[in-house]
Amino acid sequence: MNTFIDFMEKRFIPVANKISENRxxxxxxxxxxxxxxxxxxxxxxxxxxxxxxxxxxxxxxxxxxxxxxxxxxxxxxxxxxxxxxxxxxxxxxxxxxxxxxxxxxxxxxxxxxxxxxxxxxxxxxxxxxxxxxxxxxxxxxxxxxxxxxxxxxxxxxxxxxxxxxxxxxxxxxxxxxxxxxxxxxxxxxxxxxxxxxxxxxxxxxxxxxxxxxxxxxxxxxxATLPAFLVLILISNLLWFFGIHGSMTVLPILMPIFLGYLAGNTEAVSAGEAIPHVINFGLYDLACLGGSGATIGLVANMFFFSKSKRYRAFSKIVFPSGLFGVNEPVIFGMPLMLNVMLLIPFLLTPLVIVSLGYLLISFGIITAPIGILGAGSLPPLVHGIVQGSLSFGIYEIIAAVLSMAIYFPFFKALDNQAVQEEAAANELASEDSTVSEI
Known part of the structure; x- marks a missing residue:
């Protein structure tokens, strides 16, 4: 893992910084x-x-x-x-x-x-x-x-x-x-x-x-799923190292997705199927709760945390996560450079996007139109605004999947926090006893 982090810091991140800062x-x-x-x-x-x-x-x-x-x-x-x-x-x-x-x-x-x-x-x-x-x-x-x-x-x-x-x-x-x-x-x-x-x-x-x-x-x-997944993976890798990955990836996708949006709205107006399934709507799905699809992480924290640290923290990050804002989690938890959360952070968006694409391909759910700027809307509402109730319902399912993937990794962190708090309380109790003597 240290070798991987060293490679990212020395080789990958400087290139990504240059791309994101390109005027x-x-x-x-x-x-x-x-x-x-x-x-x-x-x-x-x-x-x-x-x-x-x-x-x-x-x-x-x-x-x-x-x-x-x-x-x-x-x-x-x-x-x-x-x-x-x-x-x-x-x-x-x-x-x-x-x-x-x-x-x-x-x-x-x-x-x-x-x-x-x-x-x-x-x-x-x-x-x-x-x-x-x-x-x-x-x-x-x-x-x-x-x-x-x-x-x-x-x-x-x-x-x-x-x-x-x-x-x-x-x-x-x-x-x-x-x-x-x-x-x-x-x-x-x-x-x-x-x-x-x-x-x-x-x-x-x-x-x-x-x-x-x-x-x-x-x-x-x-328009191919593998290429789209690679771009999502790159974006989340950058976020893991504290760099705004979306600012690196979106300038590449922006003009293409805007073209898709126009074509999709024309098709919807004509009562036809959406021709460009991979669009802003699917990118928002990859960022359910924020980059890394962290809605599952903050939901686990809100409903299942045992430690005082994460119970208190969840009151801040869960409401913001519902509206697609997860900077408090990335920089405050922190998720950044937290090796314990690297696997779910990279894996979750790939899983829910791939499954969503598969369901759209088989006609089980309707593809989103691809409206730009709807990513701050909560699950279900986002799908409805994107013109697809079935996609909105899938977003709820995707949030549950995110919770399932993040759960074992979060519980390990939560248990560690509980042990640290217990040790701190025990030490405080001993110090109190000594001062009384």
């Missing part, structure tokens, strides 16, 4: 999380509109409420790529130390993203329109590349002072607009040239090129 990945992760409100709103209305009960659907149709409810996903999740083009550039400008130009960077990135999206001409009506499929899930990776490149070009011009300087007394917003003018011209020319070059290829658009050569293969890779 490009942080920009993508922060920008994606900033869209949480938009994503949640769109997902919730998709769930509300998609309940498959016949009388309910007839009611939505007869009252036109179904049409009203479907407006919201059309302009939230279905335009996710467009929102990401702004959000990642806006948040990334702060991360790359050009915060004063964040708004301009975000807007220029959005313009550049729209430039790369193809226009469909309608000659008889003398108009052209944007194909919204290029603004949603299909455009997520294009949005990432556009926003990151926009940040770097803007940063280059700002750092080199290749900007228009306004005299004192000019309003701040006007000054910022003119400061961004030269880099804005350079950026739109770059993306205009990219658009032109791709129009001369068989792909025709940058979106089709990236979607075909990069996004589809990555989605296929992360």
């Amino acid at each position: 490009y990945l942080k920009s993508v992760s922060t920008g994606s999380m900033a869209l949480l409100g938009v994503i949640m709103v769109g997902s919730i209305f998709t769930v509300i509109a998609s309940f498959s009960w016949g009388p309910y659907q007839d009611f939505l149709t007869s009252t036109q409420l179904g049409t009203l409810l479907n407006y919201i996903p059309d302009f939230t999740i279905d335009l996710l790529g467009m929102y990401m083009a702004f959000s990642i550039a806006y948040c990334g400008a702060d991360i790359f130390k050009i915060k004063e130009h964040a708004l301009g960077t975000g807007l220029i990135s959005l313009v550049s993203f729209l430039m790369l999206s193809p226009l469909t001409d309608v000659p008889e009506e003398r108009l052209a329109y944007l194909n919204t499929s290029y603004l949603g899930a299909k455009g997520v990776f294009v949005a990432i590349f556009v926003s990151l490149l926009t940040i770097q070009v803007m940063r280059f011009f700002v750092k080199k002072n290749f900007t228009i300087r306004m005299p004192q007394g000019v309003p701040e917003m006007v000054t910022k607009s003119f400061t961004s003018l030269i880099p804005a011209v350079a950026i739109v020319l770059i993306f205009g040239l990219i658009k032109l070059l791709f129009s001369l290829t068989s792909f025709e658009t940058a979106t089709d090129f990236i979607y075909t050569l990069l996004q589809q293969p990555l989605q296929s890779l992360t």
Whole structure:
């Protein structure tokens, strides 16, 4: 075990730290999380509109409420790529130390993203329109590349002072607009040239090129259970050593899972089966109670602890664990570097995710939609919000499985604590006797 810990500390953790601190990945992760409100709103209305009960659907149709409810996903999740083009550039400008130009960077990135999206001409009506499929899930990776490149070009011009300087007394917003003018011209020319070059290829658009050569293969890779389990294992190993493992893994999964979310909501709206089973919902299952699926650990502590130490501690960690917060357990128990809990901490998420995936594959339970940001909801409620009552019921079963796996390891710790408290009480009693004499 010592050899393993030494290897992790010397070889694995430094690499993981570099990944989690990478400014490009942080920009993508922060920008994606900033869209949480938009994503949640769109997902919730998709769930509300998609309940498959016949009388309910007839009611939505007869009252036109179904049409009203479907407006919201059309302009939230279905335009996710467009929102990401702004959000990642806006948040990334702060991360790359050009915060004063964040708004301009975000807007220029959005313009550049729209430039790369193809226009469909309608000659008889003398108009052209944007194909919204290029603004949603299909455009997520294009949005990432556009926003990151926009940040770097803007940063280059700002750092080199290749900007228009306004005299004192000019309003701040006007000054910022003119400061961004030269880099804005350079950026739109770059993306205009990219658009032109791709129009001369068989792909025709940058979106089709990236979607075909990069996004589809990555989605296929992360759609496999073994690859997903490996990423969960890496995340929990990092947490065991006190490093925020989710911050290392989620930036890799974020753009892919956001693409899945859009595809899943479209399928649910059409009354079809969810095409992407491995999504944010399944990741939340791996983090039931927090990373390591520690809901079983805190439940055991709350219901079965004999020691004063863990009985008192459970009053804090059990309520927070129900809502997916387990930092008090990891750093306060501590679970971090606690060899006694390493096996259940790594094993539990793999077991409950694998079983859940198996039940979904056999049609026993319905897959979650994959809503981002629902991980703080307690079991059952989380599944319902994800559009699947059966998945919510399985979360209760998964919590019981977590308790069963953690139980023998926790009892060993609890018994040890009981013995230590008994020894401490005995010593205190002896000291009291001596002082009386």
